[in-house]
Amino acid sequence: xxxxxxxxxxxxxxxxxxxxxxxxxxxxxxxxxxxxxxxxxxxxxxxxxxxxxxxxxxxxxxxxxxxxxxxxxxxxxxxxxxxxxxxxxxxxxxxxxxxxxxxxxxxxxxxxxxxxxxxxxxxxxxxxxxxxxxxxxxxxxxxxxxxxxxxxxxxxxxxxxxxxxxxxxxxxxxxxxxxxxxxxxxxxxxxxxxxxxxxxxxxxxxxxxxxx
Amino acid sequence: xxxxxxxxxxxxxxxxxxxxxxxxxxxxxxxxxxxxxxxxxxxxxxxxxxxxxxxxxxxxxxxxxxxxxxxxxxxxxxxxxxxxxxxxxxxxxxxxxxxxxxxxxxxxxxxxxxxxxxxxxxxxxxxxxxxxxxxxxxxxxxxxxxxxxxxxxxxxxxxxxxxxxxxxxxxxxxxxxxxxxxxxxxxxxxxxxxxxxxxxxxxxxxxxxxxxxxxxxxxxxxx
Numbered sequence: 454x455x456x457x458x459x460x461x462x463x464x465x466x467x468x469x470x471x472x473x474x475x476x477x478x479x480x481x482x483x484x485x486x487x488x489x490x491x492x493x494x495x496x497x498x499x500x501x502x503x504x505x506x507x508x509x510x511x512x513x514x515x516x517x518x519x520x521x522x523x524x525x526x527x528x529x530x531x532x533x534x535x536x537x538x539x540x541x542x543x544x545x546x547x548x549x550x551x552x553x554x555x556x557x558x559x560x561x562x563x564x565x566x567x568x569x570x571x572x573x574x575x576x577x578x579x580x581x582x583x584x585x586x587x588x589x590x591x592x593x594x595x596x597x598x599x600x601x602x603x604x605x606x607x608x609x610x611x612x613x614x615x616x617x618x619x620x621x622x623x624x625x626x627x628x629x630x631x632x633x634x635x636x637x638x639x640x641x642x643x644x645x646x647x648x649x650x651x652x653x654x655x656x657x658x659x660x661x662x663x664x665x
Numbered sequence: 666x667x668x669x670x671x672x673x674x675x676x677x678x679x680x681x682x683x684x685x686x687x688x689x690x691x692x693x694x695x696x697x698x699x700x701x702x703x704x705x706x707x708x709x710x711x712x713x714x715x716x717x718x719x720x721x722x723x724x725x726x727x728x729x730x731x732x733x734x735x736x737x738x739x740x741x742x743x744x745x746x747x748x749x750x751x752x753x754x755x756x757x758x759x760x761x762x763x764x765x766x767x768x769x770x771x772x773x774x775x776x777x778x779x780x781x782x783x784x785x786x787x788x789x790x791x792x793x794x795x796x797x798x799x800x801x802x803x804x805x806x807x808x809x810x811x812x813x814x815x816x817x818x819x820x821x822x823x824x825x826x827x828x829x830x831x832x833x834x835x836x837x838x839x840x841x842x843x844x845x846x847x848x849x850x851x852x853x854x855x856x857x858x859x860x861x862x863x864x865x866x867x868x869x870x871x872x873x874x875x876x877x878x879x880x881x882x883x884x885x886x887x888x
Contacts, residue, residue, distance in 0.1 A: 496723065503718035511716055521719055528726045529733055530834075542842060550841050554834045561805055592709055611707045617680075619844050623837065625801040636671035639703060 477501045479544050487535050495532055502545065503528070506552045513556040513608050515597045523559060527552040553609070557623060560601045595645035603638035610635050668693050670703075677703045736824055794850065797857035804864040811868070812875045822874055829867040836860045 479501060486494035506527055510520035530551050538547060596604055602624070609615040609623070610631070617631040624631070668690040675682045676690055677700050690696045792800075814826075840848075840856050848856075 499723050499726070503722065504715050507718040507722075508713075508716045512713065521722065524718055524722055525726050525729055528723075529730045530831075532726070532730045533733070541846075550838050551834070554837045554841075557837075558830065558834065561809055588709065589713060592713065596710075607710070611710050619841065622798075622840055622844065625798060625805055627798075632671055632674075636669065636674055639674065639706065640670050642706065643702075 477505070477545060481540075484538070484540065484544055488538060490536070495535070498531070498535075498544070498548075499528060502548050505545075506548060509549065509552055509608075509613075510556055512596065512612070513553070513605050514559055515601070515604065519559050523552060523555045526555050530555075549613075553613070553623070556605065560605060591646055592642075595642050598645055599638055599641055603634050603641065606631055606634040607638045607642075668696055668699075670699075673699050673703060676700055677707075733827075736827075739824075792854075792858060792861075794854045794857055797854065797861050800861050801857065801864060804861065804868055807868050808864070808871060811871050812878070814871075814874070822870065825870050826867065826874075829863055829870065833860060833863045833867065836863065 479498065483494050483497055487498055503524065507520060507524045510523035510527075511517065514520050514523065527548065531548055534551075538544065542550075596607070599607065605624070606620055609620050610617065615623070617628045617635070620626075620631040621628045668686065672682060672686045672690055673696065674680075675686075676696075682690070836856055836859055840853065840860075842848075843853055843856065
């Protein structure tokens with residue numbers, strides 16, 4: 454079940470200097486097979502894109518359960534609509550657009566907003582990384598602490614490369630709303646990260662140095 | 666005057682900025698440092714590690730897809746009957762509401778169609794893109810305020826809701842794709858108009874479902 458991956462070529466919103474592993478390139482014969490209903494080709498596409506799509510959903514939605522739902526619903530849609538995919542855009546961008554729309558639908562749905570926060574599940578679920586672990590964990594925590602709309606705007610703009618105009622359209626809001634959300638989100642991230650650094654410093658004082 | 670984060674982000678992203686704001690950014694000694702910090706934040710966000718999809722997700726997707734396919738097949742049959750009934754109901758409604766009064770109420774006077782206030786011409790309604798955006802956002806808010814969907818929903822209702830949500834998602838995709846290919850304004854407006862119509866329908870179905878749940882709950886409590 455190995456996907457036929459080619460070197461990344463920029464298209465759509467993301468570019469090669471942004472996140473080269475997020476939109477793997479798929480061989481056109483694989484797409485043709487998938488459109489014809491070849492189950493093995495569907496599985497190869499899932500293998501190539503499941504991780505990027507799950508990451509996208511998990512970053513946009515604070516809840517792991519919601520991210521899993523979005524992953525599932527996205528690929529159910531992909532399986533259902535792949536026959537109609539005409540290749541106007543790269544397959545990867547097409548799948549990402551479906552996932553982004555699903556995430557926005559989840560944010561809008563009232564029942565999801567009633568789910569309980571999941572605390573430190575993200576941290577517990579992640580394997581330890583050798584470099585920059587503390588900084589990445591701190592950033593993940595801070596991102597989770599943002600309001601849903603702010604988190605989505607930050608991710609869509611700063612990572613996915615959407616313009617404020619596009620974000621406004623996606624969310625049914627104005628361009629200036631997107632701009633102000635991004636600015637507020639960055640201010641909040643700064644406060645949260647500074648707070649976490651202080652907390653980590655205090656913890657070190659107590660647990661390691663025992664002298665502060 | 667200290668430059669705002671919004672202005673600093675505009676400079677970071679190479680977006681246009683008015684002269685006064687640009688002057689404020691250039692005059693502030695902290696601006697360069699702040700812009701660099703915002704660039705670092707963006708780099709850090711992009712450098713966050715990729716996460717592995719949960720084990721067994723593919724099997725669950727295949728099972729969900731099979732369930733959805735079966736539900737769609739059943740819904741097609743149900744919709745065919747429902748569609749015919751709805752068409753008859755709408756035709757009857759238009760006839761009784763819109764038909765002008767004549768000496769012979771059994772005959773429609775064709776020449777008067779379209780001339781009176783009863784004319785049903787959707788395309789004649791002036792709806793700008795800004796109005797449609799505002800209406801779309803309002804309907805999103807209404808939808809968000811509705812009670813959560815009940816765990817057990819009738820198959821027909823669920824199929825309608827899923828169908829409408831799918832069509833809204835498709836319109837969203839088309840709008841998103843339209844942005845990347847420079848879709849003309851009239852086409853964008855048409856898509857937004859379609860989105861508003863679909864959202865309207867979705868709100869009505871969800872509201873009806875919520876009302877039905879409410880009455881069932883009340884009936885259950887009184888028994």
